[in-house]
Amino acid sequence: MKNIPNYHKYEWLRSEYNSGRTVKNIADEFGVSKGVISYWMKKANIIGRHKVGQIINNEKLCVDCKLNLSIDNFWKKKSSKNGYCQSCKNCISERRKNTSKIYRTKPHVIISAAKRAAKHRSTVSGRINNAMRASISRSLKNKKEGYSWENLVDYTSEELINHLENQFESWMNWSNWGRADAKQRKWQIDHIKSISSFIITSRTCDDFKECWALNNLRPLCAIENIRKGGG
Ligand SMILES: [Zn+2]
Numbered sequence: 001m002k003n004i005p006n007y008h009k010y011e012w013l014r015s016e017y018n019s020g021r022t023v024k025n026i027a028d029e030f031g032v033s034k035g036v037i038s039y040w041m042k043k044a045n046i047i048g049r050h051k052v053g054q055i056i057n058n059e060k061l062c063v064d065c066k067l068n069l070s071i072d073n074f075w076k077k078k079s080s081k082n083g084y085c086q087s088c089k090n091c092i093s094e095r096r097k098n099t100s101k102i103y104r105t106k107p108h109v110i111i112s113a114a115k116r117a118a119k120h121r122s123t124v125s126g127r128i129n130n131a132m133r134a135s136i137s138r139s140l141k142n143k144k145e146g147y148s149w150e151n152l153v154d155y156t157s158e159e160l161i162n163h164l165e166n167q168f169e170s171w172m173n174w175s176n177w178g179r180a181d182a183k184q185r186k187w188q189i190d191h192i193k194s195i196s197s198f199i200i201t202s203r204t205c206d207d208f209k210e211c212w213a214l215n216n217l218r219p220l221c222a223i224e225n226i227r228k229g230g231g
Pocket residue numbers: 062063064065066067087088089090091092
């Protein structure tokens with residue numbers, strides 16, 4: 001027989017039973033009959049679990065947490081015999097959290113998210129969106145406050161694309177847009193009046209509006225832009 005001090009026995013029994021073990025399990029471990037354990041349970045005032053599906057005194061057993069819980073802890077379910085789910089609301093929501101966590105780590109989900117991001121980067125409007133989001137956020141010292149960049153200026157990404165394309169020099173196109181490099185002639189989005197000359201205090205201040213106004217933006221050769229001091 002397992003050696004558990006008497007004063008501790010009932011608490012131990014309660015926690016073992018509530019963690020989902022059966023009376024038989026516990027009896028076997030103690031080397032006593034089920035009747036003895038049932039007697040101890042009665043003494044300790046531990047109410048036995050209902051059988052699966054039973055509703056007694058408005059209480060039902062949750063098959064997951066193994067607790068008898070009042071019936072309002074269970075979602076109704078038409079297809080079930082007793083009209084309720086087998087697991088309690090709490091256990092179901094825990095299980096959902098875990099499955100969605102696991103789902104997000106499945107290889108095909110990771111791949112499709114990466115594909116989506118790559119596709120986004122590969123389109124002109126996707127690249128414009130990324131670039132504008134980042135540099136507007138930087139000019140606001142990351143106080144974009146959750147606004148989409150298009151909501152902070154009075155033009156759309158389409159209009160910006162058209163505005164830039166209309167000013168393209170003959171060598172400029174969307175494949176040579178980017179940082180200056182030695183291999184290829186590149187162009188960048190330049191602020192005619194440079195960002196550093198504005199005092200931007202918030203997304204609503206005049207300097208912000210003027211700095212990011214469409215007529216302050218133009219495509220400029222990347223090398224020239226560096227000579228000019230960037231921005
Ligand atoms: Zn439960």
